[in-house]
Amino acid sequence: MSRSLRPSRQFSNLLYSSIPRNYSTEAPKASVKLIAEIRKRIEGTSLTKAREALQATNNDLQAALEWLEKDIAVSGAAKAAKLQGRTTGEGLIALAILGRGGWNEKGRPQGVRAAMIELNCETDFVARNSLFVDLAQDVAYSAAYLTEPSTGDALVNQLTVDALSDAPMMSSNPASTPAAISISESIRNGIAKLGEKISLRRACTLISDPLQDPTLGLAVSSYVHGGASGTPQSATTTVLQAGRMGSLVALGLRSQALPSSILSTSFNFGEDLSSLGRSLAMQAIGLNATTIRGSNELLEQGNPEAMALYDQPFMMRVGAPTEESVGKVLKDWAEERKLVQGGEGGEGVEVVQFQKWAVGEAIEETSS
Amino acid sequence: MFAASRLPVQACLKSAARVPRVPLARTVATAATRSTLLNAARRAPIASPSSLRYLPVKRAYSDAKVYSRSKPHLNIGTIGHVDHGKTTLTAAITKVLAESGGASFIDYAQIDKAPEEKARGITINAAHVEYETTNRHYSHIDCPGHADYIKNMITGAASMDGAIIVVSATDGQMPQTREHLLLARQVGIKRLVVFINKIDQIDDPEMLELVEMEIRDLLATYGFDGEATPIIMGSALAALEGREDGPEGIGRARILKLVQECDQWLEVPQRDLDKPFYMPIEGVFSIPGRGTVATGKAERGTIKKGDEVEIIGFGQRMKTVLTGIEMHHKELDRGEAGDNMGALLRGIKREQIHRGQAIIAPGSMKSIKKFVASLYVLSKDEGGRHHPFMANYRPQMFSQTCDVTCALTWPEGVEDASKMVMPGDNVEMVCSLVHDVPLEVGFRFTLRESNKTVGTGVITQILEEGTIA
Numbered sequence: 001m002s003r004s005l006r007p008s009r010q011f012s013n014l015l016y017s018s019i020p021r022n023y024s025t026e027a028p029k030a031s032v033k034l035i036a037e038i039r040k041r042i043e044g045t046s047l048t049k050a051r052e053a054l055q056a057t058n059n060d061l062q063a064a065l066e067w068l069e070k071d072i073a074v075s076g077a078a079k080a081a082k083l084q085g086r087t088t089g090e091g092l093i094a095l096a097i098l099g100r101g102g103w104n105e106k107g108r109p110q111g112v113r114a115a116m117i118e119l120n121c122e123t124d125f126v127a128r129n130s131l132f133v134d135l136a137q138d139v140a141y142s143a144a145y146l147t148e149p150s151t152g153d154a155l156v157n158q159l160t161v162d163a164l165s166d167a168p169m170m171s172s173n174p175a176s177t178p179a180a181i182s183i184s185e186s187i188r189n190g191i192a193k194l195g196e197k198i199s200l201r202r203a204c205t206l207i208s209d210p211l212q213d214p215t216l217g218l219a220v221s222s223y224v225h226g227g228a229s230g231t232p233q234s235a236t237t238t239v240l241q242a243g244r245m246g247s248l249v250a251l252g253l254r255s256q257a258l259p260s261s262i263l264s265t266s267f268n269f270g271e272d273l274s275s276l277g278r279s280l281a282m283q284a285i286g287l288n289a290t291t292i293r294g295s296n297e298l299l300e301q302g303n304p305e306a307m308a309l310y311d312q313p314f315m316m317r318v319g320a321p322t323e324e325s326v327g328k329v330l331k332d333w334a335e336e337r338k339l340v341q342g343g344e345g346g347e348g349v350e351v352v353q354f355q356k357w358a359v360g361e362a363i364e365e366t367s368s
Numbered sequence: 369m370f371a372a373s374r375l376p377v378q379a380c381l382k383s384a385a386r387v388p389r390v391p392l393a394r395t396v397a398t399a400a401t402r403s404t405l406l407n408a409a410r411r412a413p414i415a416s417p418s419s420l421r422y423l424p425v426k427r428a429y430s431d432a433k434v435y436s437r438s439k440p441h442l443n444i445g446t447i448g449h450v451d452h453g454k455t456t457l458t459a460a461i462t463k464v465l466a467e468s469g470g471a472s473f474i475d476y477a478q479i480d481k482a483p484e485e486k487a488r489g490i491t492i493n494a495a496h497v498e499y500e501t502t503n504r505h506y507s508h509i510d511c512p513g514h515a516d517y518i519k520n521m522i523t524g525a526a527s528m529d530g531a532i533i534v535v536s537a538t539d540g541q542m543p544q545t546r547e548h549l550l551l552a553r554q555v556g557i558k559r560l561v562v563f564i565n566k567i568d569q570i571d572d573p574e575m576l577e578l579v580e581m582e583i584r585d586l587l588a589t590y591g592f593d594g595e596a597t598p599i600i601m602g603s604a605l606a607a608l609e610g611r612e613d614g615p616e617g618i619g620r621a622r623i624l625k626l627v628q629e630c631d632q633w634l635e636v637p638q639r640d641l642d643k644p645f646y647m648p649i650e651g652v653f654s655i656p657g658r659g660t661v662a663t664g665k666a667e668r669g670t671i672k673k674g675d676e677v678e679i680i681g682f683g684q685r686m687k688t689v690l691t692g693i694e695m696h697h698k699e700l701d702r703g704e705a706g707d708n709m710g711a712l713l714r715g716i717k718r719e720q721i722h723r724g725q726a727i728i729a730p731g732s733m734k735s736i737k738k739f740v741a742s743l744y745v746l747s748k749d750e751g752g753r754h755h756p757f758m759a760n761y762r763p764q765m766f767s768q769t770c771d772v773t774c775a776l777t778w779p780e781g782v783e784d785a786s787k788m789v790m791p792g793d794n795v796e797m798v799c800s801l802v803h804d805v806p807l808e809v810g811f812r813f814t815l816r817e818s819n820k821t822v823g824t825g826v827i828t829q830i831l832e833e834g835t836i837a
Binding site: 029032035036039043044046047048051090122123124125126128129130131193194195196225226227245278282285286287315316318319321 | 449450451512513514515537538539540542543544546547548551570572574575577578579581582755756758783786787788790793
C-alpha cells in the first residue's frame with residue numbers, strides 16, 4: 001500500500017457514537033489495511049464482503065482470499081437472483097477466431113474455428129470495463145475452443161445458451177491459470193464484481209476441419225464495430241474482438257488453379273483474401289444485408305439495405321469503396337487472380353455464409 | 369414545471385453550432401450567458417418551426433417563474449453505479465433545497481421515468497432537475513449511460529461544468545468507477561465532488577475512511593485533484609425519509625454540506641461578457657458615404673467605438689479600427705455579447721471581408737485549419753445518414769457563420785484506420801478544413817451533406833492553424 005491510513009479531512013467532524021457497533025461482540029475486527037489489500041488483489045470485491053472474509057478467517061489474508069474464492073459462487077448466485085428482474089440492454093458482441101482457414105505458407109489448407117457470442121449487461125459503463133470485456137472474450141474463446149465440428153450442411157451453427165453455460169470456462173489469456181469453473185459460474189462471478197445483471201444471450205460457431213480437396217478453399221473473416229478493449233493479449237494467432245456489432249463471413253474458393261495461386265509470388269494471395277473477407281464482413285454490418293443472394297424485387301426502390309448482399313454496392317470495400325455490386329467485385333476478383341480457368345463452372349470465390357449481430361437487437365428466428 | 373420535463377430544442381441551439389437559416393438562435397440568444405439562456409428558454413414558450421414538435425403541450429407563459437440572473441449558473445450531473453443511489457441523491461437534493469424555496473421536490477419515480485428528450489433532433493436519455501442554493505443556480509442532469517452523457521456534451525444540451533460522483537459505502541468504488549471518471553474527463557470536467565452514500569449501513573468509521581482513501585487514490589490516477597476534492601459522506605435515503613441518526617446528522621445535514629461543497633469547489637465557467645470580444649461576420653455591406661459594415665451577433669466580450677480589432681479567417685489577418693457600432697438603426701458607443709450589431713470598419717473594402725470570418729479583440733483567437741473533434745453521427749431515425757462512412761468522408765462543416773468542406777480522418781495511432789463510422793456512433797476524428805476559419809476548442813459544429821444534418825461535434829483539440837496569405 002502506497003499510502004498509510006490517515007485521518008481524513010472530513011473525518012474530524014464525524015461522530016459515530018450513535019451508530020450501534022455490534023460487530024465487536026461477535027467477530028474479530030477486520031483489519032482495514034487487509035480489506036484494502038484484498039480489494040487490490042481481487043478487483044470488484046465489495047467492502048462488506050472483504051470485511052466478512054477477514055472476520056471469518058481471523059484476519060488471515062491468505063485464508064480470506066480463499067474464503068472469498070469459495071464465497072464468490074454463493075454471493076454471485078445471490079446477487080444474480082436479486083438482479084433477476086432487471087433488463088440488460090447493453091453489452092458486447094465478442095468474437096474469437098482460433099483458425100482462419102485458408103492456407104499456411106507451405107500451401108497446406110488450414111481449419112476454421114471461430115465463435116461469436118453476445119453477453120449483455122445493464123449499462124454501457126460496465127460494457128466498457130475491462131473485466132466485462134475479458135469475460136465476453138473468454139466466453140467466445142471457450143465456445144470456439146470447445147465446440148465440435150458440426151456434421152450438418154450449415155457452416156454457422158447456433159449454440160444453445162444452456163449448453164454453453166455448463167461448459168468449462170477457458171481463458172483466452174495463456175498466462176492466466178485455468179479456474180476450473182463453468183461459464184455460468186464465471187458470469188456469476190462477474191455479476192458479483194460488477195454489481196449488474198449479466199446474461200449470455202446467444203452464441204454461434206463456425207468450425208470446419210482442413211479441406212482435403214486441393215481445388216477447394218475456405219476462409220473466415222470478421223469485423224467488430226464500436227470496439228472495446230480488454231486486457232491486451234500476448235502475441236498469438238488467436239483473434240479476439242469485442243464491440244457493439246460483430247460479423248463473421250465464410251468465403252469459399254473453388255478453382256483448378258488454386259494450388260498454384262496460393263503459392264504464387266506475383267500477388268499476395270493470403271493477404272488479398274483476408275482484405276476481401278474483412279471488407280465483406282464490414283459490408284454485412286454497414287449495409288445490413290440479410291441474405292447473400294436473393295430476390296431483386298426491392299432493387300428498384302433504391303434501398304441497398306433491402307438488397308441481398310451480392311446486389312448491394314460494395315461501399316465498404318477497404319481502400320476502394322465502389323458502386324459496383326458485391327457480386328461483380330467478387331467475380332472480377334477471382335478473374336484477376338486467374339481462379340476462373342473457364343473449364344468447369346462454379347469456379348471463383350463466393351460468400352458461403354455470414355452471420356452478423358448487434359447488441360440488444362431483436363433476434364430474428366431465421367438468421368442467415 | 370421544472371424538472372424531468374422535456375428540454376426544448378432552442379435551449380441547446382445557443383451553445384451549439386448554428387445551422388444556417390435557423391433564426392431562432394439569433395432572436396432568442398440575447399442573453400449574456402449560455403446558462404441563463406438555457407433556463408430562460410426552458411421556461412418560455414418560444415415557437416419555432418424546428419422546436420414546436422418537441423415542446424410539451426401544456427406550457428403556458430403564466431407558468432413561468434421569473435428566472436433571476438443574479439446568481440451564477442452551473443450545469444452539473446450525477447455519475448455512479450446503478451445501485452449506488454444517484455437518483456435517490458438527486459431527489460434528496462431537491463427535497464432538502466425545497467425547504468428553503470430553492471427547488472421543487474421531485475421524487476424518485478419522476479426522475480427515474482424522465483422521458484427521452486430531443487436536442488437538435490438527437491434523442492437523449494436524461495433527467496433534468498433544477499435547484500438554487502444561496503449562491504448559485506444549478507441545472508442537474510442524470511443519464512443512464514455513458515453514450516447519453518457524451519451526446520449531451522456534444523450537442524451542448526446540458527454540458528456539465530462539474531459532476532457529483534456517487535459511491536456506495538457498502539461496496540466502495542467498483543471496477544466501473546474508472547469508466548465514470550474517464551467519462552468525466554472526456555466531457556471536459558475538471559473538478560468533481562464525491563458523495564459517499566449509504567453510510568447508515570456501515571458501522572465502522574474506519575471502513576468509511578478506506579472508501580475515502582481509495583477514491584482519493586483513484587481520482588489522482590485519473591488526473592483529478594485527489595487531495596483537495598471534497599468527499600461528503602451521508603445517506604441520501606435518510607435525507608429523503610427525514611432521518612438523521614445522530615447529532616451531526618447523516619441525511620439533510622449532509623445534503624446541505626454536499627451542496628455547499630459544490631458551491632465552493634466547482635468552478636463557474638467564465639461569463640461570455642468577461643471574455644475577449646468575438647463576433648462572427650454574418651453579412652457585409654457597403655454604405656455609401658460611410659464605408660464597410662459587417663453585421664453579426666457578438667458572441668462574447670464587449671467593444672467600444674474606436675477600439676482596435678482584428679479580422680481573421682480565410683488566410684487573412686487584418687487589423688483595423690471599429691469606427692462605429694449600430695444596433696436597431698441607432699448608433700451605440702458600446703456593444704456586448706448578445707448584441708446583434710453592425711460594425712463600421714475603417715479602411716476596409718467590402719470585397720476584403722466575408723461571411724465566416726470574425727471580428728475579434730486583436731490576438732485573442734486563431735484561424736484554424738485542422739482540429740480533433742468528438743462527433744456524434746446522427747442515426748437514421750434522427751434524420752442522419754442511412755449508411756456508414758469511412759475515413760476521408762467530406763461533408764460540409766457549419767460552425768458560427770462559416771461553412772467549409774472538411775475531410776474526416778482517424779487520429780494518429782488509431783488501431784484500425786480502415787474501420788467505418790456507423791450512424792448513431794460517437795467517435796473522435798480529425799477534421800481537416802479546405803480553408804481556415806476562426807474556431808476554438810469547445811466550439812460546436814454540425815456536419816451536413818446535401819442539405820441533411822449527418823452529424824454534430826465539438827472541437828476538443830487544435831492541430832493546425834491557417835497560414836496568412
